[in-house]
Amino acid sequence: MNRLRWRKGVDRFWTVVSGVAVLAAVIPLASLLWLVISHGAPGLTAGFFTSLPTPVGEPGGGVGNAIVGTFFMVGIASLFALPVGIGAGIFLAEKGDGKLGSIVRFTAEVLSGVPSIVIGIVAYGLVVSHMKRFSALAGGVALALLMVPSLARSTEEFIRLVPSALREASLALGVPAWKTSLRVILRTAVGGIVTAVLLAVARAAGETAPLLFTALNNQYWNTDPFQPTASLTVQIYNYAISPYDDWHQKAWTAALVLLLLVGLLNLVARFLSRNRLQGAPR
Amino acid sequence: MPPPSDISAPAAHSTPARAGNPGDRAWGWGITIFGGSLLVVAGLILYELGRVAAPSWGQLGYFKFLFSSAWDPVQEKFGALPFIYGTLVTSGVALLIALPVSVGLALFLSEMGPRALRAPVAYSIEVLAAIPSVIYGLWGLFVMVPWLRSSVEPFLQKTLGFLPIFQGPPIGLGYLAAGVILALMILPTIASVTIEVLKTVPPSLKEGALALGATRWESIRISVLPYARPGIIGASLLGLGRALGETMAVTMVIGNSPEIHASLFAPGYSLPAVIANEFAEATGDVHVGALAALGLVLFGITLILNAIARILVEAVARGPKGSRA
Structure with a gap:
């Protein structure tokens, strides 16, 4: 007892x-x-979103250019990463059971564990070392390299959630395999793929390390892909490690903006995956 | 005799016709090219790393580079040891803290916690995973480091100060700060993989123990944990891989001094941190090359860890030999 x-x-x-x-x-x-x-x-004022950074001690000022820079570089990254990442994901889901498939899947998993700072060096080698200058393009390439492996894996998982009965029904009706994949399977999985994209974008928007020596920073507005570009994350870092209280305050506010952005992307992604993944195409 | 059956004939004809459907062939090739492009990306990453690091090959011997502790870019002296040491120590501290917490968290979420609390806790872990690392760094620098300096480090010194790892002035910035913040950051990784692993434990094992009169904890200890052990080790290695490569938060709290100290309170440096700090302003090709070589070392370590981790996690998912009977 x-x-x-x-x-x-x-x-x-x-x-x-x-x-x-x-x-x-x-x-x-x-x-x-x-x-x-x-x-x-x-x-958090309207001016914080719309104005350029000011020198220490000068009141006002914001991170408008850094917000634009983050969107700009994530946009460039998406341009490269979405086709390759989603395409590779489709490959893994459709033909991924063979030998090549398992090699590609293993590569994607191992690559998604590569530290982002290392990817920064790769983007430096690919772009900066040839153009002899830091640029938004280099930052975008770095972010794209980070997005591809995880995007491929999550796209695969969302496509695999589509019930195989749908594929079988379509094939039984005499629809060719490629049309079945494109019009039945992918159309059903599109909500999931959008979720995968949003999560990858949210991750890219929060990256700092690979931008430090690819996009560098910029005190002014920039939408030229061949010029150095500010980003929200690098701006937070620079403000945080500065010795000025004034800038520390701005680091916190910029962090709040970044957190809201990333949080919003994650919320939308969750919402979409909850509503769309129930199965049957409309 | 006629062929075995007339019914099979059209089927036999239609299969090659289908395989020859030009649309199918184009689609198959198209997606295979996309899949293959991932391998090209992997090759490109390896090639570019090697190329950027190349100028340092001739200048520095491998052995001297890896095992020298002098780092002075102005005099072109590059030794990787302080950074390798800092990376290993901070990641080790992180794993030591994060592993028990993660396993406790995973058990809470899958076995022991009140059901009403499981969903909010699981959601918090997802939030923890989604926070950008620079924000962890910001919080670490302005909240955690002062707390370590004023309460934790003096306390450790008073109680465990006879150990060499808890000696020296409590500065706040240093190995310990980096380790603690890393622990927080790798917690979601280890916990979520551990939960996945625990899900693969066959319920019959647990039920068997319970039916024999074991308490809930005893059934976990006797049947769940041993089954899940390789998977939990894999989860820890995945977390360790993340900790080794984590840059921003560590850079902001480790103190950035290329020295080797036994004390966890002392400021140090890590591989990613030195790359982050010096790369943009590197003084020449050899300096850039040496930093890229540090990146290559980091790449190699994480690659091996990740490969082992994946193999272990998958081994649990497949189950031990003979368990399928």
Whole structure:
């Protein structure tokens, strides 16, 4: 009887331990979110979104050019990464059971673990070292290289969620295999693929390391792909490591803007995947 | 005798006709080219890394580069040891903290937690994974580092100060700060993979233990954890791979000093951090090359870790030998 009580006590002890583990993860998260909001919100004015950075001590100023720069470079990256990533994902889902398929899948998984700073060096080699200058294009290429492997894997998983009965029904009606893939399978999976794209874009928008020596930074507006370009993340980093309180304040506000952007993308992605992945095409 | 059956004849004819459908062939080739392009991307990454690092090959011997601790770009002295050391120490600290927390979290979410709490906790972990690393760095620099300096490090010094790793002035910035922030960042990776692994444990194993009178924890200890162990090791390696390559948060809190210290309170440096800090302003081809060579070292370590991790996680998904009987 005593023995049983002891064993039940041990059981309860480990349950509590797992609860403590939850707290160890949730408390820092709450602290981080609360501080970004409470420190960042006071600086959140319309001007913060529309004006250029100002020198230390000068009031006003914002990160308008950095926001534009982030969108610009993520746009360039999407231009390269979406066709290749989605195409590779379709390949993995449709013909990925063979030998080539498993090699490609393994490569995608291993590549998605490559540190982003290393991808930055690759983009430097591909673009900057040839053009002899930092540019938005180089930043975009870096982000594209980061997006491709994870995009391929998540596209594959979303396509594989489409019930095989749909494919079989279409084939049984005499529709050629390619038309079945394109018009039945992909049309059903399109919500999932959009989700995969949004998640990849959100990840790219939050990347800093590969932009430090590809896109560098810029104090002014820029929409020339061959010029250095500011980005929200690099701007946060520069403000944060500066010795000025004024700039620290701006780092928090810029972090809030970035968090809202990434959060919004994630929310939309979740919403889409919940509504669209129920199955049958309309 | 006529051929076995007339019915089979049209089928036999139609199959080659289908395979010869030009649309099918074009589609098949098209998507194969896209799939293959991923291999080209992988090759390109390897080639470009090697090319950018090349100017340092002739200048620095491999052995001297890897095992020298002098780093002075002005005099073209490049030794990778302080960075390799810093990377390994910070990632080790991170794993030491994150592994028990992640496994506890995974058990809470899949076995032990009250059901009402599971969804919000799972959602928080997703949020944790989605936060950009530069924001972790910002929070680490202005919130966590002061806290470490004023409370945690003095406390560790008072209680465990006889250990060499907890000696020296509590600065805040240093290996410990980088390790703690990394732990927070790799937690979602390890926890979510561990949850996936726990899901593959056959319920009959757990039910068998429960039916024999085991408490919930005993059934976890006896049947769930041993089955899931290789997968949990794989999850840790995936987390470790993330920790090794994490740049921004570490750069902001590690202190950026290319030295080797036994104390976790001391400022250090890591492979990604030095690349982030020096690459844009590198003083010449050899300096760029040396930084790219550091990148290559990092690339090699993470590649091996990731490959091993994937193999382990998949081994659990397939189940141990004979368990399918």
